[in-house]
Amino acid sequence: MGGFLDEDAVRVAAAKSLAECAIDRLQQQGNLVEAERVLKECVSILDGRRYEKGRDGILAATLGMLGECLLDAGIEQKEGDKMKEAEGILRRALVAAELDGEDSAIANALSELSRCLREQGYVQMRKLGESEELITKLGEAAELLERCLEVREAKLGPDDDMVVGTQLEWGICLSEAMRPAEAVHTLRQYLAIQDAKLDPSDIQIARALRPLAVCLSRMGKPEEARGALGRCLAIQEAKMCEDVENLSFTLHLLGLHLLESGEPTEAQEKLRRSSARLGPGHCLVISIELELAICRRVEDHKRWDPGMPVGSSTLHMLDQHDWEYEALCDQFRTKWLKFQPPRGVSIERIFSIQIDPAVRNKHDRYKLTVSINPRRQFHGTSCNEKCNFIVNPQREAPCGLSSCSVCSICMQGFKIKDNVGTTARRTGFSLRYGEGVYFSSVSGKANDYARFSQKTAPDGRRLRCMFVAYVAKGNPYLTKEASLPRNKCPPSGLESVEGMATLVP
Ligand SMILES: [Zn+2]
Structure with missing residues (x-):
């Protein structure tokens, strides 16, 4: 041995x-x-x-x-x-x-x-x-x-710096793992320890405040979230020279909060400051440009003449150099995630729809009752056989028939009523999660549902129509099931159903 x-x-x-x-x-x-x-x-x-x-x-x-x-x-x-x-x-x-x-x-x-x-x-x-x-x-x-x-x-022991630091990491990790309630609990414990120990303007306190705000807004507590963000911003601004990027992230998040709570002008100010600090090369700047475009649109809506006749929507074609146009193209292409037809897919044109103010007001009222949690998602639907609106929008008006899903969404927005499910039945898909309006983050999937909007252009290309909407997802019920019984669509207390197996056709 x-x-x-x-x-x-x-x-x-x-x-x-x-x-x-x-x-x-x-x-x-x-x-x-x-x-x-x-x-x-x-x-x-x-x-x-x-x-x-x-x-x-x-x-x-x-x-x-x-x-x-x-x-x-x-x-x-x-x-x-x-x-x-x-x-x-x-x-x-x-x-x-x-x-x-x-x-x-x-x-x-x-x-x-x-x-x-x-x-x-x-x-x-x-x-x-x-x-x-x-x-x-x-x-x-x-x-x-x-x-x-x-x-x-x-x-x-509980007061050791390394222990407290680990607690912060744990809280941040819980928030990333979509467990907001536990994250809030852990981050608040961290803050209680640090508040007793540190100067109230210490940067270590700010580190917990932004993830805390993200979780609070996921839990449908926008007021508390904004309070946390406000405090975070105050600390970071006082120590600005130390961490410009973190300050910009906080400004960005605060801007989004202001936009969601219907304060587009204040939101723009925060978003612009965030963008200016990040500088032109930063990956976040592109989405900030898009958000600024949304702010301006929300402002336009606010300025809309309240006396405008009910039953009128406006469509205008987006310019190809518009930020929103490019961002939508990017989302469409990168989120296709399915096989493409032999000649590929391309975008013909994009319209921005300003919906009838009466419908818009209804949406605004609904937004006050749910935690918004917005996502920009795709919706494929069908179009009447004789409706040529998507082929030649400059010359053909929308057919306006209530049986034409494309036209009725353009004129009245998404409605849960007679039309819902028509497209799913025609395309041979069942309504997996009960009655409702279905959206997908995958453009290729929405395309499956857009089959009956297909028209042939004069040059022989096949055109389809797809909607992109800001969907108030609220508190979603996440499921791996391909379909659910009626009483779980969604279970009580939750506001939407989200299928996790998004790539199953
Ligand atoms: Zn039509």
Whole structure:
């Protein structure tokens, strides 16, 4: 046995000096590639140990460093495979730390693994939007942080800075995992501790306020959300030079709140300031331009002549250079997510519909009764055979028949009455979630329902019509079921049904 022991001691010594060397290179040069190579060598040396005399914590520590290194490289290169590799290594690090029974190593592994899952989630979200898989990932990340908090709190006590910091991360993670009630609880606990400990204008307090506001508005508490955002903004403005991007995000969110609560002029001021601080290259600036366009439209609606005859809607064609035109094209193309016909799909023209003021007022009143939670989504429908409005809108007026879904939506908005479900039945789809108006975030799916709006243009191209609307989703009931019984459409207390398996035809 003695021979093995010596050999193992040599292995451990070699791994140790290699690991130290890796940390040096990492810290001095920021050279992740080199650090990764050396740390991998260490792990393989340690894996080669034949005799294990007690557990010394070196394997867990080395795996932890390697995982962190892979994760940072993955984030830097926006590389999903690297992050996946980091996840595997960090899971091994956690197992090794648990075998060692070393609390701080366990807590570090839990925290890094959680960060890894969240970062993978963000990459996925940028590619595919919100999905069930993403929510599952973030849910696991939240559980890991909860365990991490328990371990750290037991060891360090509740007031320790690291413990309080972990609590904040946990709260933010819960909010990302769409668990707003738990997130609000956790973030408020964090704020209570920090309020007692810190200056009220400390930036650490602001860090919890924005996710808190997001969750409060998800729970249908816009007033409280706005209070939190107002406080967050005040703190960030006082420390403006430190974090311009965070301040801009707060301004942006506050702008959206003002827009939702019907204050478009105030909203524009916040949105403009947000956009100016982010600068022209920032990815958020494009959507801010769109939101500013919506603000201006809402202002126009407010200025509408109240004496305008009931029963009149106005359509105007959007200019191709309009921000809204480009943003809608982007959404249409990137959210197609289905097979395209052989000659592809393209956008012929986009109309903006200003609906009859009487209908508009009804919508506004409805908006006051639900938590709005707006989404811009697609709706495919059918059009009367003789109605040529979508082929040649400059010359053909809408047919105006109530049996023509396209025309009746243009004139009266979306109504749950005689027409609902007509298109679904004609296209052979059942009404999955009961009577209601169906929208999809996937343009390719709405296209399936738009089959009976199809017309042939003079040059032989096939034209279809699709609506895009701001849908007040309210508090949705999320389901994986392809259809639901009547009493669950939606269950009482909720305001809409959202199918999660959006790609099933
Ligand atoms: Zn028509």
